[in-house]
Amino acid sequence: MLGHEVYRGSSYGPWHPLRVPRVSTVMDLSRALGWLPRDRFLRSPRAKPEALHLWHTPAYVDALARAEAAGTVDDPTRARHGLGTTSNPVFAEVWRRPATSAGASLLAGNLLRDGGIVHHPGGGTHHAFPDRAAGFCYLNDPVLTILSLRRNGARRIAYVDIDAHHGDGVEHAFAADPDTLLISVHEERRWPFTGHLADRGIGQTFNLPLPRGSHDGDAAHLRDRLIAPLLERMAPDAIVLQCGADAVEEDPLSRLAWSNRAHEGIVRRLMGLAPRLVVLGGGGYNPWSVGRCWTLVWAALSGADVPDRLPPEAEDVLRGLEWRGARAGRTPPEHWFTSLRDAGRGDRPSPEVEARVEALMTRDDVLIPA
Ligand SMILES: [Zn+2]
Numbered sequence: 001m002l003g004h005e006v007y008r009g010s011s012y013g014p015w016h017p018l019r020v021p022r023v024s025t026v027m028d029l030s031r032a033l034g035w036l037p038r039d040r041f042l043r044s045p046r047a048k049p050e051a052l053h054l055w056h057t058p059a060y061v062d063a064l065a066r067a068e069a070a071g072t073v074d075d076p077t078r079a080r081h082g083l084g085t086t087s088n089p090v091f092a093e094v095w096r097r098p099a100t101s102a103g104a105s106l107l108a109g110n111l112l113r114d115g116g117i118v119h120h121p122g123g124g125t126h127h128a129f130p131d132r133a134a135g136f137c138y139l140n141d142p143v144l145t146i147l148s149l150r151r152n153g154a155r156r157i158a159y160v161d162i163d164a165h166h167g168d169g170v171e172h173a174f175a176a177d178p179d180t181l182l183i184s185v186h187e188e189r190r191w192p193f194t195g196h197l198a199d200r201g202i203g204q205t206f207n208l209p210l211p212r213g214s215h216d217g218d219a220a221h222l223r224d225r226l227i228a229p230l231l232e233r234m235a236p237d238a239i240v241l242q243c244g245a246d247a248v249e250e251d252p253l254s255r256l257a258w259s260n261r262a263h264e265g266i267v268r269r270l271m272g273l274a275p276r277l278v279v280l281g282g283g284g285y286n287p288w289s290v291g292r293c294w295t296l297v298w299a300a301l302s303g304a305d306v307p308d309r310l311p312p313e314a315e316d317v318l319r320g321l322e323w324r325g326a327r328a329g330r331t332p333p334e335h336w337f338t339s340l341r342d343a344g345r346g347d348r349p350s351p352e353v354e355a356r357v358e359a360l361m362t363r364d365d366v367l368i369p370a
Helices: 024-030 059-070 075-081 096-111 141-151 167-172 217-236 258-270 289-300 312-319 352-360
Strands: 116-120 157-161 178-187 205-210 238-242 278-279
Touching: 024 289, 024 312, 059 075, 059 096, 075 238, 096 116, 096 141, 116 289, 141 157, 141 167, 141 278, 157 167, 157 217, 167 178, 167 217, 178 217, 205 217, 205 289, 205 352, 217 258, 217 352, 258 289, 278 289, 289 312
Parallel strands: 116 278, 157 178, 157 238, 178 205, 238 278
Antiparallel strands: none
Protein backbone atom coordinates (compact mmCIF):
# COMPACT_ATOMS: atom_id res chain seq x y z
CA MET A 1 0.00 0.00 0.00
CA LEU A 2 1.12 3.51 -0.84
CA GLY A 3 -0.02 6.11 1.67
CA HIS A 4 1.05 9.28 3.40
CA GLU A 5 0.31 11.37 6.48
CA VAL A 6 -0.52 14.39 4.30
CA TYR A 7 -4.06 12.99 3.98
CA ARG A 8 -4.58 12.97 7.76
CA GLY A 9 -6.36 16.08 8.91
CA SER A 10 -6.32 17.58 5.42
CA SER A 11 -9.70 19.06 4.47
CA TYR A 12 -11.05 20.89 1.44
CA GLY A 13 -12.99 23.08 3.90
CA PRO A 14 -15.67 22.73 6.60
CA TRP A 15 -18.59 22.41 4.13
CA HIS A 16 -16.87 20.50 1.37
CA PRO A 17 -17.69 16.77 0.92
CA LEU A 18 -13.93 16.10 1.16
CA ARG A 19 -13.74 17.30 4.73
CA VAL A 20 -13.83 13.70 5.96
CA PRO A 21 -10.83 11.46 6.75
CA ARG A 22 -10.38 8.63 4.24
CA VAL A 23 -6.84 7.40 3.55
CA SER A 24 -5.82 7.83 7.19
CA THR A 25 -8.78 5.63 8.20
CA VAL A 26 -7.69 2.89 5.79
CA MET A 27 -4.12 3.06 7.14
CA ASP A 28 -5.26 3.09 10.79
CA LEU A 29 -7.79 0.28 10.33
CA SER A 30 -5.34 -1.87 8.38
CA ARG A 31 -2.67 -1.37 11.05
CA ALA A 32 -5.16 -2.11 13.85
CA LEU A 33 -5.98 -5.37 12.10
CA GLY A 34 -2.31 -6.27 11.67
CA TRP A 35 -2.61 -6.09 7.87
CA LEU A 36 -0.07 -3.35 7.24
CA PRO A 37 3.38 -4.46 8.42
CA ARG A 38 6.30 -2.22 7.49
CA ASP A 39 7.20 -4.27 4.44
CA ARG A 40 3.71 -3.82 2.95
CA PHE A 41 3.67 -0.02 3.24
CA LEU A 42 5.50 2.67 1.29
CA ARG A 43 5.33 6.38 1.98
CA SER A 44 4.26 8.17 -1.21
CA PRO A 45 6.87 10.51 -2.65
CA ARG A 46 5.69 13.97 -3.68
CA ALA A 47 5.87 14.45 -7.44
CA LYS A 48 8.15 17.19 -8.69
CA PRO A 49 6.43 19.81 -10.86
CA GLU A 50 8.38 18.76 -13.95
CA ALA A 51 7.24 15.13 -13.54
CA LEU A 52 3.63 16.28 -13.87
CA HIS A 53 4.34 17.82 -17.28
CA LEU A 54 3.97 14.27 -18.54
CA TRP A 55 0.28 15.18 -18.92
CA HIS A 56 -0.46 18.51 -17.22
CA THR A 57 0.47 21.86 -18.70
CA PRO A 58 3.40 23.69 -17.08
CA ALA A 59 1.22 26.79 -16.61
CA TYR A 60 -1.36 24.81 -14.65
CA VAL A 61 1.19 22.98 -12.49
CA ASP A 62 2.81 26.31 -11.70
CA ALA A 63 -0.56 27.90 -10.84
CA LEU A 64 -1.40 25.00 -8.49
CA ALA A 65 1.93 25.22 -6.63
CA ARG A 66 1.57 29.01 -6.36
CA ALA A 67 -1.99 28.68 -5.02
CA GLU A 68 -0.75 26.80 -1.97
CA ALA A 69 2.11 29.22 -1.36
CA ALA A 70 -0.15 32.27 -1.65
CA GLY A 71 -3.24 30.72 -0.03
CA THR A 72 -5.37 32.24 -2.77
CA VAL A 73 -5.67 32.69 -6.52
CA ASP A 74 -6.50 35.71 -8.66
CA ASP A 75 -9.55 35.88 -10.93
CA PRO A 76 -7.73 35.05 -14.17
CA THR A 77 -6.25 31.91 -12.56
CA ARG A 78 -9.67 30.88 -11.25
CA ALA A 79 -11.20 31.31 -14.68
CA ARG A 80 -8.42 29.61 -16.61
CA HIS A 81 -7.51 26.73 -14.30
CA GLY A 82 -10.64 26.11 -12.22
CA LEU A 83 -8.81 26.77 -8.95
CA GLY A 84 -10.37 28.59 -6.01
CA THR A 85 -13.90 27.48 -6.85
CA THR A 86 -16.53 25.85 -4.64
CA SER A 87 -15.60 22.39 -5.93
CA ASN A 88 -11.87 22.97 -6.10
CA PRO A 89 -11.03 25.39 -3.30
CA VAL A 90 -7.58 26.63 -2.35
CA PHE A 91 -6.99 24.72 0.91
CA ALA A 92 -3.88 24.37 3.05
CA GLU A 93 -2.44 21.34 1.20
CA VAL A 94 -3.86 22.15 -2.23
CA TRP A 95 -0.49 21.46 -3.90
CA ARG A 96 1.12 18.94 -1.50
CA ARG A 97 -1.83 16.59 -1.29
CA PRO A 98 -2.47 16.08 -5.03
CA ALA A 99 1.28 16.14 -5.76
CA THR A 100 1.75 13.34 -3.20
CA SER A 101 -1.04 11.34 -4.76
CA ALA A 102 0.44 11.90 -8.22
CA GLY A 103 3.87 10.90 -6.89
CA ALA A 104 2.47 7.58 -5.72
CA SER A 105 0.85 7.02 -9.10
CA LEU A 106 4.11 7.71 -10.92
CA LEU A 107 5.92 5.37 -8.51
CA ALA A 108 3.34 2.61 -9.03
CA GLY A 109 4.48 2.05 -12.61
CA ASN A 110 8.11 1.68 -11.51
CA LEU A 111 7.18 -0.72 -8.70
CA LEU A 112 5.25 -2.92 -11.12
CA ARG A 113 7.91 -3.13 -13.83
CA ASP A 114 8.13 -6.88 -13.18
CA GLY A 115 4.50 -7.32 -12.16
CA GLY A 116 2.56 -7.20 -8.90
CA ILE A 117 -0.18 -5.27 -7.15
CA VAL A 118 -0.25 -1.74 -5.73
CA HIS A 119 -3.05 -0.24 -3.63
CA HIS A 120 -3.05 3.57 -3.67
CA PRO A 121 -6.22 4.69 -1.86
CA GLY A 122 -5.21 8.37 -2.07
CA GLY A 123 -5.40 8.17 -5.87
CA GLY A 124 -8.32 8.05 -8.26
CA THR A 125 -8.79 11.75 -9.02
CA HIS A 126 -10.27 11.05 -12.45
CA HIS A 127 -11.90 14.40 -13.28
CA ALA A 128 -8.80 16.61 -13.63
CA PHE A 129 -7.87 17.90 -17.09
CA PRO A 130 -4.45 18.86 -18.45
CA ASP A 131 -4.96 22.55 -17.80
CA ARG A 132 -7.61 22.67 -15.08
CA ALA A 133 -9.05 21.24 -11.88
CA ALA A 134 -12.57 19.77 -11.87
CA GLY A 135 -14.84 17.76 -9.59
CA PHE A 136 -12.60 17.86 -6.46
CA CYS A 137 -9.64 16.66 -8.62
CA TYR A 138 -6.54 18.80 -9.13
CA LEU A 139 -4.12 16.36 -10.82
CA ASN A 140 -5.25 13.33 -12.78
CA ASP A 141 -3.31 10.59 -11.04
CA PRO A 142 -5.13 7.75 -12.91
CA VAL A 143 -3.78 9.17 -16.19
CA LEU A 144 -0.31 9.44 -14.63
CA THR A 145 -0.60 5.83 -13.41
CA ILE A 146 -1.33 4.62 -16.93
CA LEU A 147 1.50 6.68 -18.43
CA SER A 148 3.91 5.44 -15.76
CA LEU A 149 2.95 1.81 -16.37
CA ARG A 150 3.51 2.37 -20.07
CA ARG A 151 6.97 3.86 -19.50
CA ASN A 152 7.77 0.75 -17.49
CA GLY A 153 6.96 -1.79 -20.16
CA ALA A 154 3.17 -2.24 -20.08
CA ARG A 155 1.77 -1.46 -23.52
CA ARG A 156 -1.85 -2.61 -23.44
CA ILE A 157 -3.62 -1.22 -20.41
CA ALA A 158 -7.19 -1.65 -19.20
CA TYR A 159 -8.68 1.16 -17.12
CA VAL A 160 -11.76 0.17 -15.10
CA ASP A 161 -13.64 2.92 -13.23
CA ILE A 162 -16.42 1.98 -10.77
CA ASP A 163 -16.80 5.40 -9.18
CA ALA A 164 -20.39 6.71 -9.15
CA HIS A 165 -19.23 9.49 -11.50
CA HIS A 166 -17.98 9.11 -15.08
CA GLY A 167 -14.18 9.08 -15.44
CA ASP A 168 -14.22 11.96 -17.91
CA GLY A 169 -10.64 13.17 -17.51
CA VAL A 170 -9.21 9.70 -18.16
CA GLU A 171 -11.47 9.25 -21.18
CA HIS A 172 -10.28 12.61 -22.48
CA ALA A 173 -6.67 11.43 -22.18
CA PHE A 174 -7.05 8.06 -23.88
CA ALA A 175 -10.16 8.39 -26.08
CA ALA A 176 -8.04 7.95 -29.21
CA ASP A 177 -5.53 5.42 -27.89
CA PRO A 178 -6.12 1.91 -29.25
CA ASP A 179 -3.84 0.42 -26.56
CA THR A 180 -6.01 1.62 -23.66
CA LEU A 181 -9.33 -0.06 -22.93
CA LEU A 182 -11.65 2.26 -20.99
CA ILE A 183 -14.56 0.91 -18.95
CA SER A 184 -16.51 3.35 -16.78
CA VAL A 185 -19.54 2.34 -14.73
CA HIS A 186 -21.37 5.29 -13.19
CA GLU A 187 -24.78 6.64 -12.22
CA GLU A 188 -26.76 8.03 -15.16
CA ARG A 189 -27.80 11.69 -15.28
CA ARG A 190 -25.22 12.69 -12.68
CA TRP A 191 -22.36 15.20 -12.92
CA PRO A 192 -20.26 15.46 -15.16
CA PHE A 193 -23.16 14.26 -17.43
CA THR A 194 -20.78 12.54 -19.86
CA GLY A 195 -20.13 8.83 -20.39
CA HIS A 196 -23.21 7.80 -22.37
CA LEU A 197 -23.95 4.22 -23.36
CA ALA A 198 -23.58 5.14 -27.04
CA ASP A 199 -20.11 6.72 -26.67
CA ARG A 200 -17.63 4.33 -28.28
CA GLY A 201 -14.41 6.27 -28.71
CA ILE A 202 -12.51 4.41 -31.40
CA GLY A 203 -14.06 1.15 -30.27
CA GLN A 204 -12.18 0.76 -26.99
CA THR A 205 -14.43 2.95 -24.81
CA PHE A 206 -17.24 1.31 -22.82
CA ASN A 207 -19.54 3.45 -20.70
CA LEU A 208 -22.24 1.82 -18.62
CA PRO A 209 -24.60 4.32 -17.00
CA LEU A 210 -26.53 2.75 -14.11
CA PRO A 211 -30.06 3.66 -13.04
CA ARG A 212 -30.67 5.08 -9.58
CA GLY A 213 -30.89 2.32 -6.96
CA SER A 214 -28.59 -0.07 -8.82
CA HIS A 215 -27.44 -2.72 -6.31
CA ASP A 216 -25.08 -5.68 -5.82
CA GLY A 217 -26.97 -7.86 -8.30
CA ASP A 218 -26.24 -5.29 -11.00
CA ALA A 219 -22.60 -4.99 -9.89
CA ALA A 220 -22.10 -8.76 -10.06
CA HIS A 221 -23.70 -8.85 -13.50
CA LEU A 222 -21.54 -6.08 -14.97
CA ARG A 223 -18.48 -7.69 -13.35
CA ASP A 224 -19.12 -11.12 -14.87
CA ARG A 225 -20.74 -10.14 -18.19
CA LEU A 226 -18.92 -6.93 -19.11
CA ILE A 227 -15.68 -6.23 -17.25
CA ALA A 228 -14.26 -9.76 -16.97
CA PRO A 229 -15.07 -10.84 -20.56
CA LEU A 230 -13.63 -7.65 -22.05
CA LEU A 231 -10.46 -8.02 -19.99
CA GLU A 232 -10.14 -11.70 -20.82
CA ARG A 233 -10.47 -10.87 -24.50
CA MET A 234 -7.88 -8.09 -24.28
CA ALA A 235 -5.36 -9.87 -22.02
CA PRO A 236 -3.86 -6.51 -20.96
CA ASP A 237 -0.35 -6.01 -19.63
CA ALA A 238 -1.80 -4.00 -16.73
CA ILE A 239 -5.14 -3.11 -15.13
CA VAL A 240 -5.82 0.18 -13.35
CA LEU A 241 -8.97 0.12 -11.20
CA GLN A 242 -10.43 3.40 -10.03
CA CYS A 243 -12.27 2.05 -6.98
CA GLY A 244 -14.30 5.05 -5.86
CA ALA A 245 -16.53 4.21 -2.90
CA ASP A 246 -19.35 6.62 -3.70
CA ALA A 247 -21.60 3.98 -5.30
CA VAL A 248 -22.15 2.58 -1.78
CA GLU A 249 -25.72 3.18 -0.66
CA GLU A 250 -24.85 5.36 2.34
CA ASP A 251 -22.78 7.78 0.28
CA PRO A 252 -24.27 11.29 0.17
CA LEU A 253 -23.19 12.09 -3.41
CA SER A 254 -24.87 9.32 -5.39
CA ARG A 255 -28.16 7.45 -5.50
CA LEU A 256 -26.67 4.05 -6.23
CA ALA A 257 -27.21 1.29 -3.67
CA TRP A 258 -24.19 -0.99 -3.80
CA SER A 259 -22.78 -2.57 -0.67
CA ASN A 260 -19.02 -2.76 -0.30
CA ARG A 261 -19.28 -6.45 -1.29
CA ALA A 262 -19.69 -5.15 -4.86
CA HIS A 263 -16.31 -3.42 -4.74
CA GLU A 264 -14.69 -6.41 -3.07
CA GLY A 265 -16.11 -8.77 -5.68
CA ILE A 266 -14.82 -6.68 -8.57
CA VAL A 267 -11.36 -6.38 -7.02
CA ARG A 268 -11.14 -10.14 -6.46
CA ARG A 269 -12.28 -10.80 -10.04
CA LEU A 270 -9.63 -8.47 -11.51
CA MET A 271 -6.77 -10.07 -9.56
CA GLY A 272 -5.05 -12.50 -11.86
CA LEU A 273 -6.47 -11.06 -15.11
CA ALA A 274 -3.21 -9.17 -15.77
CA PRO A 275 0.36 -9.36 -14.43
CA ARG A 276 0.09 -5.81 -13.04
CA LEU A 277 -2.79 -4.33 -11.03
CA VAL A 278 -3.07 -0.85 -9.54
CA VAL A 279 -6.11 -0.15 -7.36
CA LEU A 280 -6.76 3.54 -6.79
CA GLY A 281 -9.28 5.26 -4.53
CA GLY A 282 -11.66 7.89 -5.87
CA GLY A 283 -14.93 9.31 -4.56
CA GLY A 284 -16.39 8.35 -1.20
CA TYR A 285 -17.83 10.94 1.15
CA ASN A 286 -19.21 9.00 4.10
CA PRO A 287 -16.15 8.44 6.32
CA TRP A 288 -17.35 5.05 7.61
CA SER A 289 -18.39 3.73 4.20
CA VAL A 290 -15.19 4.75 2.46
CA GLY A 291 -12.85 3.61 5.25
CA ARG A 292 -14.55 0.21 5.56
CA CYS A 293 -14.77 -0.28 1.78
CA TRP A 294 -11.13 0.45 0.99
CA THR A 295 -9.87 -1.53 3.99
CA LEU A 296 -11.93 -4.46 2.71
CA VAL A 297 -10.29 -3.93 -0.69
CA TRP A 298 -6.87 -4.01 0.96
CA ALA A 299 -7.81 -7.29 2.68
CA ALA A 300 -8.61 -8.79 -0.72
CA LEU A 301 -5.41 -7.51 -2.31
CA SER A 302 -3.16 -8.53 0.58
CA GLY A 303 -4.76 -11.91 1.24
CA ALA A 304 -6.04 -11.12 4.74
CA ASP A 305 -9.01 -12.94 6.27
CA VAL A 306 -11.85 -10.56 7.16
CA PRO A 307 -13.38 -11.27 10.57
CA ASP A 308 -17.16 -10.99 10.96
CA ARG A 309 -16.68 -8.90 14.09
CA LEU A 310 -13.81 -6.42 14.26
CA PRO A 311 -11.36 -6.61 17.16
CA PRO A 312 -11.52 -3.73 19.68
CA GLU A 313 -8.51 -1.85 18.23
CA ALA A 314 -10.20 -1.64 14.82
CA GLU A 315 -13.58 -0.77 16.33
CA ASP A 316 -11.91 2.11 18.17
CA VAL A 317 -10.69 3.55 14.85
CA LEU A 318 -14.25 3.55 13.49
CA ARG A 319 -15.80 4.89 16.71
CA GLY A 320 -13.29 7.73 16.60
CA LEU A 321 -14.55 9.07 13.27
CA GLU A 322 -16.72 12.15 12.96
CA TRP A 323 -18.91 13.31 10.10
CA ARG A 324 -19.76 16.88 10.96
CA GLY A 325 -22.67 18.56 9.26
CA ALA A 326 -24.24 15.32 8.02
CA ARG A 327 -27.43 13.96 9.54
CA ALA A 328 -26.25 10.35 9.13
CA GLY A 329 -23.11 11.29 11.06
CA ARG A 330 -25.12 11.89 14.21
CA THR A 331 -26.63 8.41 14.38
CA PRO A 332 -24.30 5.93 12.65
CA PRO A 333 -25.64 2.36 12.80
CA GLU A 334 -23.74 -0.09 14.97
CA HIS A 335 -22.40 -2.20 12.10
CA TRP A 336 -20.39 0.78 10.83
CA PHE A 337 -18.27 0.33 13.98
CA THR A 338 -18.15 -3.42 14.34
CA SER A 339 -17.74 -4.87 10.85
CA LEU A 340 -15.92 -4.28 7.57
CA ARG A 341 -18.10 -6.19 5.14
CA ASP A 342 -21.65 -4.97 4.55
CA ALA A 343 -24.66 -7.24 4.24
CA GLY A 344 -25.39 -7.85 0.54
CA ARG A 345 -28.02 -5.75 -1.24
CA GLY A 346 -29.91 -7.42 -4.07
CA ASP A 347 -28.87 -10.46 -6.05
CA ARG A 348 -30.62 -10.38 -9.43
CA PRO A 349 -29.65 -7.74 -12.00
CA SER A 350 -32.33 -5.34 -13.16
CA PRO A 351 -33.63 -5.71 -16.74
CA GLU A 352 -32.25 -2.27 -17.65
CA VAL A 353 -28.73 -3.17 -16.58
CA GLU A 354 -28.93 -6.53 -18.35
CA ALA A 355 -30.03 -4.78 -21.55
CA ARG A 356 -27.28 -2.16 -21.38
CA VAL A 357 -24.56 -4.75 -20.79
CA GLU A 358 -25.94 -6.73 -23.71
CA ALA A 359 -25.87 -3.61 -25.90
CA LEU A 360 -22.19 -3.05 -25.08
CA MET A 361 -21.14 -6.67 -25.54
CA THR A 362 -22.82 -6.97 -28.94
CA ARG A 363 -21.32 -3.84 -30.44
CA ASP A 364 -19.96 -4.36 -33.92
CA ASP A 365 -17.03 -1.96 -33.58
CA VAL A 366 -15.23 -3.54 -30.65
CA LEU A 367 -11.54 -3.01 -31.22
CA ILE A 368 -9.50 -4.73 -28.61
CA PRO A 369 -5.86 -4.64 -29.58
CA ALA A 370 -3.96 -7.88 -29.52
ZN1 LIG B 1 -17.32 9.98 -7.71
